[in-house]
Amino acid sequence: MINSKLVTTPIETGTKLFKYEEGDVDPSYFKSLVGSLRYLICSRPDILFSFGLVSQFMESPTTIHLKVVKRILPYLKSTLDYGLFYSLSKEFKLEGYCDRDWARDTNNRKSTN
Helix, strand or coil, X not given: CCCCCCCCCCCCCCCCCXXXXXXXXXXXXXXXXXXXXXXXXXXXXXXXXXXXXXXXXXXXXXXXHHHHHHXXXXXXXXXXXXXXXXXXXXXXXXXXXXXXXXXHCCCCCCCCC
């Protein structure tokens, strides 16, 4: 991981993960990596989508799922100066958006929003 190639996005465009992929990996190792990312999402919302995607496969991760998790790490290294900035202001406006699309979840047709 130390000498890994830096990337500009936490996940490749168009990545689709499926529950039943080939090549099982050690679930405790996978959970350890994903668990570490969980602490970072508080200050790094740019990895939230990728985190949400890979965290769906904690039960039985595969080599493909692990590869996606391992891509997030070089992204974090290449964006060390990214983070949240809160300025002092009397006006605070919070906006949120949600796009539910159950049909795109090919594993169980359930929303994770």
